[in-house]
Amino acid sequence: xxxxxxxxxxxxxxxxxxxxxxxxxxxxxxxxxxxxxxxxxxxxxxxxxxxxxxxxxxxxxxxxxxxxxxxxxxxxxxxxxxxxxxxxxxxxxxxxxxxxxxxxxxxxxxxxxxxxxxxxxxxxxxxxxxxxxxxxxxxxxxxxxxxxxxxxxxxxxxxxxxxxxxxxxxxxxxxxxxxxxxxxxxxxxxxxxxxxxxxxxxxxxxxxxxxxxxxxxxxxxxxxxxxxxxxxxxxxxxxxxxxxxxxxxxxxxxxxxxxxxxxxxxxxxxxxxxxxxxxxxxxxxxxxxxxxxxxxxxxxxxxxxxxxxx
Amino acid sequence: xxxxxxxxxxxxxxxxxxxxxxxxxxxxxxxxxxxxxxxxxxxxxxxxxxxxxxxxxxxxxxxxxxxxxxxxxxxxxxxxxxxxxxxxxxxxxxxxxxxxxxxxxxxxxxxxxxxxxxxxxxxxxxxxxxxxxxxxxxxxxxxxxxxxxxxxxxxxxxxxxxxxxxxxxxxxxxxxxxxxxxxxxxxxxxxxxxxxxxxxxxxxxxxxxxxxxxxxxxxxxxxxxxxxxxxxxxxxxxxxxxxxxxxxxxxxxxxxxxxxxxxxxxxxxxxxxxxxxxxxxxxxxxxxxxxxxxxxxxxxxxxxxxxxxx
Numbered sequence: 001x002x003x004x005x006x007x008x009x010x011x012x013x014x015x016x017x018x019x020x021x022x023x024x025x026x027x028x029x030x031x032x033x034x035x036x037x038x039x040x041x042x043x044x045x046x047x048x049x050x051x052x053x054x055x056x057x058x059x060x061x062x063x064x065x066x067x068x069x070x071x072x073x074x075x076x077x078x079x080x081x082x083x084x085x086x087x088x089x090x091x092x093x094x095x096x097x098x099x100x101x102x103x104x105x106x107x108x109x110x111x112x113x114x115x116x117x118x119x120x121x122x123x124x125x126x127x128x129x130x131x132x133x134x135x136x137x138x139x140x141x142x143x144x145x146x147x148x149x150x151x152x153x154x155x156x157x158x159x160x161x162x163x164x165x166x167x168x169x170x171x172x173x174x175x176x177x178x179x180x181x182x183x184x185x186x187x188x189x190x191x192x193x194x195x196x197x198x199x200x201x202x203x204x205x206x207x208x209x210x211x212x213x214x215x216x217x218x219x220x221x222x223x224x225x226x227x228x229x230x231x232x233x234x235x236x237x238x239x240x241x242x243x244x245x246x247x248x249x250x251x252x253x254x255x256x257x258x259x260x261x262x263x264x265x266x267x268x269x270x271x272x273x274x275x276x277x278x279x280x281x282x283x284x285x286x287x288x289x290x291x292x293x294x295x296x297x298x299x300x301x302x303x304x305x306x307x308x309x310x
Numbered sequence: 311x312x313x314x315x316x317x318x319x320x321x322x323x324x325x326x327x328x329x330x331x332x333x334x335x336x337x338x339x340x341x342x343x344x345x346x347x348x349x350x351x352x353x354x355x356x357x358x359x360x361x362x363x364x365x366x367x368x369x370x371x372x373x374x375x376x377x378x379x380x381x382x383x384x385x386x387x388x389x390x391x392x393x394x395x396x397x398x399x400x401x402x403x404x405x406x407x408x409x410x411x412x413x414x415x416x417x418x419x420x421x422x423x424x425x426x427x428x429x430x431x432x433x434x435x436x437x438x439x440x441x442x443x444x445x446x447x448x449x450x451x452x453x454x455x456x457x458x459x460x461x462x463x464x465x466x467x468x469x470x471x472x473x474x475x476x477x478x479x480x481x482x483x484x485x486x487x488x489x490x491x492x493x494x495x496x497x498x499x500x501x502x503x504x505x506x507x508x509x510x511x512x513x514x515x516x517x518x519x520x521x522x523x524x525x526x527x528x529x530x531x532x533x534x535x536x537x538x539x540x541x542x543x544x545x546x547x548x549x550x551x552x553x554x555x556x557x558x559x560x561x562x563x564x565x566x567x568x569x570x571x572x573x574x575x576x577x578x579x580x581x582x583x584x585x586x587x588x589x590x591x592x593x594x595x596x597x598x599x600x601x602x603x604x605x606x607x608x609x610x611x612x613x614x615x616x617x618x619x620x
Contacts, residue, residue: 096553096562203550240513240550242619243406245612252406253614257606271590276583283581283609293614296567296606299593302555304563304603309552 001173003180007039010165014043017163018123024049025125026112027077028195029058029066032127032166034187035178039165040125041075049078049119053111055103056083056211057197060219069184082111090199090206094239096310099206103196113150124150128164129174131265170265191222191232192266192307200310204239213237213289217256220285225260230272233260235286236298236309244293253293256286260297261307269302311483313490317349320475324353327473328433334359335435336422337387338505339368339376342437342476344497345488349475350435351385359429360385363421365413366393366521367507370529379494392421400509400516404549406620409516413506423460434460438474439484441575480575501532501542502576502617510620514549523547523599527566530595535570540582543570545596546608546619554603563603566596570607571617579612 014023025040027033027050040048050070054063063079070077089102116124124147147160166174171192178188194200201214217235225233236257244253263269274297283295298305324333335350337343337360350358360380364373373389380387399412426434434457457470476484481502488498504510511524527545535543546567554563573579584607593605608615 203552238548238550240548242513243616244614245616246614250616258609271593273586279609280581283611287610287614293610295609297609299568299589299605299607300597300603301593304554304556304597306553306555306560 001176003177006177007181010039011043014040014125014163014165017161018044018047020047021123022047022049022119022121023123023125023163024051024116024119024121026050026107026115027052027066027070028127028193029062029187029190030127030193031171031174031178031187031190032129034070034183034190035174035181036125036127036165037070037075037077038073038178038181038183040163048125049121050075051078051080051112051115053080053082053107055086055107055111055197056208057086057103057199057206059193059198059222060215065186069186072184080111080115082106085110087206087208092205094204096203099199099310100196103199107195109151113152116150116152123161123163125163125165127166129166130168130170131267133167135267172264191230194308196310200308201234201236203237203309210237213254213291214256216289217258217286217292220282220289221258221260224278224282224285225274228260228272228274228278230260231263231266231269232307233258233272234308235259242294246293251293254291255294255296256289256292257296257298257309258282258286259307261302263302263307266307267302269307271299271301311486313487316487317491320349321353324350324435324473324475327471328354328357330357331433332357332359332429332431333433333435333473334361334426334429334431336360336417336425337362337376337380338437338503339372339497339500340437340503341481341484341488341497341500342439344380344493344500345484345491346435346437346475347380347385347387348383348488348491348493350473358435359388359431361388361390361422361425363390363392363417365396365417365421365507366518367396367413367509367516369503369508369532370525375496379496382494390421390425392416395420397516397518402515404514406513409509409620410506413509417505419461423462426460426462433471433473435473435475437476439476440478440480441577443477445577482574501540504618506620510618511544511546513547513619520547523564523601524566526599527568527596527602530592530599531568531570534588534592534595535584538570538582538584538588540570541573541576541579542617543568543582544618545569552604556603561603564601565604565606566599566602567606567608567619568592568596569617571612573612573617576617577612579617581609581611 027037037050067077086106089106093099199206214237221235238255241252244251260272261269286295337347347360377387399416403409509516524547531545548565551562554561570582571579596605
């Protein structure tokens with residue numbers, strides 16, 4: 001693809017559409033929303049307000065790291081602390097669909113919806129890519145109308161518009177453009193991380209304590225597999241517990257699943273055949289996390305499994 | 311060790327202790343209780359009654375296969391169908407300790423206790439090995455007094471005696487004696503299989519349907535790993551479920567964990583570094599079981615994990 005042409009066209013189109021108005025976008029730190037932020041900032045400068053919502057479900061130090069990365073590029077990002085709102089919404093939920101819905105609803109109808117309305121912006125930029133559209137059509141992802149999710153009545157509030165500058169690209173195209181733009185590799189090469197974040201890496205209830213466990217496991221997996229070249233790797237905390245033995249006493253502990261896959265666009269995936277040295281090292285480190293006494297490796301391709309668990 | 315001497319001594323001791331009375335033992339099909347059965351049959355002949363209790367938790371065709379194997383050695387084994395009693399006792403239980411207790415109680419106080427009392431036997435032969443005694447002392451296994459478990463008041467019913475001919479051997483010693491006696495390799499080389507059987511391979515409630523799932527997975531794992539030379543291998547059905555995708559539709563499926571370990575005496579264990587060809591083949595077959603869409607490989611040594619999950 002012609003990256004230069006794509007970038008120029010998108011910047012021109014954003015400029016033309018937004019004109020002198022205000023625009024807003026939410027940055028998650030993923031490559032899609034990062035690229036949208038960079039394109040929109042080039043097009044709009046101070047007319048753009050970019051927010052990063054800390055939903056309590058991010059990886060270790062992630063909110064601060066993302067804000068700093070963009071600050072180094074001269075792009076201001078506003079960090080919004082909404083941790084309590086998300087944790088309250090998730091308390092007591094164990095059903096995967098209800099959990100995903102709670103994260104989505106809290107983000108769109110509460111936190112981001114409030115920010116959009118307060119901002120006075122009429123234009124909303126969103127990192128939708130072609131795969132999202134295809135999976136919505138196929139019924140794999142739930143269909144969504146972003147303005148409706150934001151609690152914005154498009155009939156009453158005439159003039160709101162959603163811009164999706166990446167809607168013609170797949171993940172590999174997004175990475176190519178990000179690389180062409182010389183974005184830092186922690187953005188262009190960042191492994192995919194889902195919207196509901198660590199909530200999708202916890203089977204069962206999401207609590208601050210369980211988030212700590214899966215966050216610690218995620219640090220280990222990301223350190224150990226950073227140079228694997230894999231498409232995506234993750235740690236998942238199961239709800240089930242298993243017996244273990246420590247200091248000669250029976251105990252009952254948590255189970256962490258490690259998943260590492262090869263893919264080009266996340267539509268299908270195969271399992272990375274990691275070396276036994278690497279698997280043993282990961283298992284040894286993970287079972288040192290407080291309360292964890294099992295480490296499993298997921299052997300399932302997509303299909304029949306999805307990439308995530310929840 | 312001197313196998314010939316061990317066998318002669320144990321047979322002589324059983325003969326001398328039991329005299330002209332009746333004895334009974336329960337055969338599980340494992341190498342310990344099989345060796346006890348052979349030694350006691352040589353010592354006692356028709357004075358011995360050997361029962362095999364079908365607890366609904368055995369592997370595919372296992373009860374029939376065990377009875378036939380002993381029939382070919384000229385040793386009669388009585389097959390007792392107690393499936394309903396065990397399934398009723400397990401219904402609704404999800405706590406591992408309660409499940410194990412239900413299986414133990416149903417076996418000792420109900421089914422086997424009843425058989426012992428009906429048989430008129432005053433001598434009970436049991437396949438306790440040295441590791442069992444050590445782990446009871448260490449508090450890893452729950453301490454047990456077999457006669458009390460059978461509901462036999464030893465004060466009131468003076469004269470009951472338990473014989474444990476293998477109490478000085480570890481697992482490797484038991485196998486050595488079994489080999490020396492030329493027992494069929496499906497006995498002497500049988501991988502360890504726990505007393506509560508497939509109930510320990512199911513996290514969560516044990517139901518006939520879930521038993522079918524783990525039984526199907528066990529067939530695959532045992533076929534694929536029969537020539538692995540590993541100490542023990544198993545399939546475990548988790549209670550957690552994970553998302554999957556089949557025919558382009560999201561589904562919610564069961565998770566099977568495969569565990570394969572190296573050990574000499576089950577006190578410690580390391581994970582078998584299976585080849586990726588083998589792991590992929592196992593995963594592919596297991597995810598064809600009805601309702602199963604994930605297959606995981608356990609990377610945890612003992613300690614900190616135990617060999618079993620429940």
